[in-house]
Amino acid sequence: MFTKKRTLLFLTLAVIFSLTIVSCSPTPAQPSATEGPASPTGSEKSITIVIPEDPPSFNPMVADTGYDALVMELVLLGMADVDPNGNVFPELAADLPTVENGGVTIDDDAGTMSVTWTMRDDILWQDGNQVTADDVLFTWNAISDPVNGTWIPGIDYIDSVEQLSQNSFIVNYNSIYPGYLTQFGGEQLAIWPAHYCNLEQGFLSWDCGREPLSDGPFVLHDWVLGDHMTFHKNDNYYLAPKPELDQVLVQIVPDDVVRKTMMLNGDADIDMWINANTAKDLEGSEKAKVSLSPTDRWVMRLYFNLAQKGTVDPIAYPHPILSDVNVRRAIRSAVDVDTITSEIFHGLATPAWTEFFRAPYQCAVPRPAYDPEGAKAMLEKAGWTDSDGDGVRECHGCSTGAPEGYAMEMEFITYAEFGEPLELTQQLIAEMLGEIGIKMNITVVEGSILWDQAENGGIEQSGNFDIDIWDDGYAGVDPTDYIWELYSQEALVPGDGYNVMRYDNAEVDALIDEAYTLDEASRKKTFCAIADQINEDVPLVHLFTTPNLEAYSTRLAGVQSTVNDLVTWNIADWTLK
């Protein structure tokens, strides 16, 4: 029987149950294995960075999510890093080795080079031990371990790394490697402490990857998985009294709307990698501003498959539509890039029409005109006309080997992770091409399906597409390997590279080989010759650079977005107003 007493008892028990659960719930403040300084109190200068997911670790080589590199910048240094304008600057290095200062020696006969690095002697790990060449050798041994190691850019060019003294070492290359300055630094690689990390656990799995010993501006104090990370100022930082901030909280907030609301409310100080729509929403806010990288990296582009869909040999199986360069040029002329950048990207994207649009390699390639009428004329001349009046052209005397009457209809693919702006761009381009008589059937897939290996059914690698669109570009300041992977004939074979257009031009191949030199003047000339040839052949269409945007609070000074690194690249210089 339910009496008042029983009801009261039931409610009391329910309240006690709830409170017990609340009291016994997981405690966020879990101590880390790394002993950081005590929590700053009183007039602490603390900021909050919001990111959507936990970094997998402090080692970006494990999973390359960007969030790992973001927190790596707080606690670990490399030999050298790159600023937003593409200038390399030393971190652990005393200075940058060059041919001029004798740090780089070249054996012209053998086509090899050696780089001697000298390290600063005033940088300490947070436990007081000095950062030395021992740590570099240790890191190199961990990376190059055949079982537990990993691949880093340019690793194939290294013959050996030898220690010369406590603060110097030499890297012997089997070739000329222009990207040597950031090979042991940059946005992804740091030097790890030999006396703290366990080599047997492996470079990608060692515990110090999650509980790092710091030589950077901050030290990890605690990390509550899925919730937040707390960093405190490193009193041993070599650029003391920097950093000015006492504490950095990295809070995990998966939903982008919530992150934006926190920025607008003044409860978050940094929201990295916001999209153009969020940037637009933050306009006029008293609490938040947007930082735009002064240089761009990612270029949105249309990839043409020059081989028949489902094949990878453009000579034996030319694409029935896209193997004609005039068709590719017509498509380029029919896309109104300015409308896309202004309407979909709110003016934050910049038109780009060559691979070499940014320092140090900028080439004066003339911008293709938006000319839909000219595009129609080109298609007519190429033998593609609409004889049945259905709005879609057919082959009537075309030169691609397509049968008479073959319809100008293709699949147009993009990837989902970029989000709404790219899908709208895809739809708008499909409409623009529809206006000149090319029917595009749009498809959106996951990136992991688009870029997977051929044996796993990866769309691009297996050549199972007509046209796709996504953003790509080279990291840092050396485009040589990137250009080889994208345009060389050797990279055309599935699994060997990323020439998914199946572009085959012997002249470009020879130019790419010439680009492997340290002679800057020669490199610039070579890259511009490549740019001209690509502009002529149109194996792909460069459209516009996608903006690299970060939201930051108005109380924070010194924040500078960059495509060459993560926004925290200069966190030691940040100040609170």
Place this chain on the structure above:
Amino acid sequence: MTTYILRRLIQTVGLLFILSAILFTLVNVAPGGPITAYAGRRPRPERIEQLKRQFGLDQPLPLQYVYWLVGNDWTKIDSDGDGIKDTAGSRKGILRGDFGLSYRTRKPALDEIASRLPNTIYLMSITMAVALIIAIPLGIYSAIKQYSLFDFFATTFSFAGQAIPEFWLGLLLIIIFYAWLKNPWTGEPLLPAGGISSLDGGFSLSDRLAHLVLPVLTGTLGWIAWYSRFLRSSMLEILPLNYLKAARARGMTERNVIFKHALSNALIPIVTLIALDLPYIFTGAVLIESIFAWPGMGRLYYQSAVDRDYPLLLAVLIIGAAFIILCNLIADILYAYLDPRVRYE
């Protein structure tokens, strides 16, 4: 009953085994593999081969399943890619509690789950408790006062509760209680936007409760609607029955008739329903955890699926499946215990 339970437990083992094979196959043959996710968009062939060896993806799928199930410490593997199987395997397999290393973190998958499971149990058990505390009286009163103004509003509320998407409601509540409404004394947001507790450290009961309000409110609405409608329907089936008329004829008070005789029978299917919903306490709610930045199992599941983190994804799926099967068993046993008419022989 004991024989029945033993038989069901044996069936559970068989079912889990079949499920493990199906889940392992589905996860591994799904388009888009983990290599692209962990080696970047443009990995070099050497990196691909190295990653495959490190992830164990260099073996045929059936052998991968065997290693995942029973481990590979009984055999030798080619760990350096020289084509010679000269290194002893180190995996113990899920049958010995080793779910492997997460591809994303290179740490044991079970450790990841262990760090999230308490948070999910904490949130979902309170959500379910609050939902039941509200839904049971709501359902009873709606049934007793059928077609009344209260019933009309309760019905409308229930339909709305079922229809409103959690992601929309959650964001709306954040905008109202976090962005718009402020504490008149401190000027701070009335309620936090998310997380388990404030980041400034230290335990505070009021802080914990404040962080619970919005996710619990979002999560309970659907459950309140579900349970209250079910109970109302169950009560309405029972209320006209003769044994209740007889109870009233014997002079029993209406309160006793409702709570002692009607409710005890009407609750039987609800108890079963609750038992079937119990797995949510362990598996979490993806949307609520994502919107309210709650570090629980739902988010872990979603993240591992997006990241193609197969060891972690399979661990979450297998453990989730085990909970579901176990809760089904509990539901069946409870049903037999509560309803004397049901016999398992």
